[in-house]
Amino acid sequence: MTSAIPLRLYVNGDRYEIAVEPRRTLADALREDCGLTGTHLGCEHGVCGACTVLVDGQPVRSCLMFAVQAEDSSVRTVEGLAPDEERLHPVQQAFWENHGLQCGFCTPGFLVLVAGYLEEHPDAEEAELREVLSSNLCRCTGYQNILTATMCAARAMRGEELP
């Protein structure tokens, strides 16, 4: 048995001083040690994408990274998308308005994936966004509404009128 080692994580701008075993995945550390249960764990082997978070701005599967590897990195989870208590992130707003979620289990992963991508690539076109969305699984198979929501979010983030 290896013992817990002290670790400093920066998540959504907050500092967390935790102690974890090296085998603790980033996903488990976020949920169990930081109390941020918005990140969901589906398959735990990198296929479903429910646990997607941004590490230094890049989307990663948090089940395929150990928490110790994220030391001193900047992590962003679904809890860190909305700008404040009153407003949703444009991607969250679009998912709400377009019924982009059914059971909601995969939603945090899709929100983080799409928000991260659109913030870096505001001019992304549909084919490119479909390719990005293929990263994650929705077992309700609500992909059409997820795509519609993503396209609406892209337009909103570019400041365009919505149809």
Next chain:
Amino acid sequence: MKPSPFEYVRPRTLTEALAAIAEDPDESKILAGGQSLIPMMNFRLARPARLVDVNRVPGLAGLASDGDRVRVGTLTRHHAMEHNPLPGPLGGLLRRAAAHVGHLPIRTRGTFGGSLAHCDAASEWCLVARLLDAEMTVRSQARGTRVIPAADFFQAVFTTAMAPDEILTSIALPALDEHYRTGIAEFARRAGDFAIVAATAAVRVEEGLVTEARICLGGVAEVPLRSAAAERVLLGERWSPELVTAAAEAAAADCDPPGDAHGDPAYRRDLVRALVPRALGLDARR
């Protein structure tokens, strides 16, 4: 679905990394991108006692042109390969191959060298390395540096010519001149899945004649398979779509693919026949 306990070591230099793995080579694993190793650990198919995390070792990532070669650092992420600025047929091949590797959140972490060292039969990078006769530079504390050609490097599924105390540090690829046509085509049932069959090609055509031919197939053998039969059909002949079709037929006839739930041998041969022309930009469907 949680890894078994391990000791975590995070060296700051390659020398430290080599020393850490030399202490117990058989029970240690190098952690690079972790996109294959960590799933195997989560399933407890792999239970290393020690992980040596090389992600913060400087100097192991990036591409550098070196005369008639391009040197790829082992820790170069798939995402960086996908957006590499190399001009010419090599840069194009690497960008297209990278786009086939998993999905975006896998490509941001997974590494070129990690993929080669893992040696999955379906890996695009193993195919490209064998296609271009890449040279792998590996290092150990005990024996220093040695260079292993791709033809010797890939030995069997998940098995390379590297010793347990060695680290793959860089990979040399030939800088292809503008006469090369390169490409990759693969078939998988879902976007981002492992390919059932993949084909890569690098064919040099000058004044209408094929002066060099390289065809490499994945999913038809334990390790990437150079199709000598297809290459013989092409070499020295006049370039034409019919010639490529003949080469694809030769590649399909010459290989002896395995059968499994994803496809029986005849189906995989059909895929070879379809994918070799597609890898060279000739698609019967277009």
